[in-house]
Amino acid sequence: MKKYPLTDKDKELIALALEVLAQNFDDGIYNHTVGCAVLCKNQHIYRGVNCDGIHGSCAEYITMGIAISNGEREFDTIVAVHEKHLNCVVPPCGNCRQMLFEYCPDIKVIVNDENGNLIKVKAKDLLPFAWQPVTV
Numbered sequence: 429m430k431k432y433p434l435t436d437k438d439k440e441l442i443a444l445a446l447e448v449l450a451q452n453f454d455d456g457i458y459n460h461t462v463g464c465a466v467l468c469k470n471q472h473i474y475r476g477v478n479c480d481g482i483h484g485s486c487a488e489y490i491t492m493g494i495a496i497s498n499g500e501r502e503f504d505t506i507v508a509v510h511e512k513h514l515n516c517v518v519p520p521c522g523n524c525r526q527m528l529f530e531y532c533p534d535i536k537v538i539v540n541d542e543n544g545n546l547i548k549v550k551a552k553d554l555l556p557f558a559w560q561p562v563t564v
């Protein structure tokens with residue numbers, strides 16, 4: 429699995445995800461606990477937070493939905509943050525890994541490596557043997 433070092437733009441993306449989390453975190457009902465930011469290939473950035481509910485929706489899903497709703501189709505890097513996690517960065521859950529694999533397998537995802545250092549890996553490397561639609 430190829431690992432990519434973080435750039436200044438990645439650090440900016442993390443700061444923007446932390447900012448949207450801080451702006452929307454609801455301590456009263458402990459909701460909106462994850463913030464996310466995605467950088468598109470055209471350098472546009474979109475942000476979102478998770479929405480809880482009976483089926484809930486992860487911040488990555490919300491953020492990708494906002495970006496796609498604004499016409500974006502080419503994605504570069506995505507990060508999700510949680511105030512109580514190591515380095516604040518949280519890896520995507522299995523459902524989000526599948527979504528990222530289907531929409532943009534080559535998007536780089538900021539995660540913590542085994543030593544707790546922030547790195548980037550491609551979404552397709554986060555989900556080996558991913559489900560793929562079968563065309564007949």
Ligand SMILES: [Zn+2]
Binds near residue numbers: 487523525
């Ligand atoms: Zn998720």
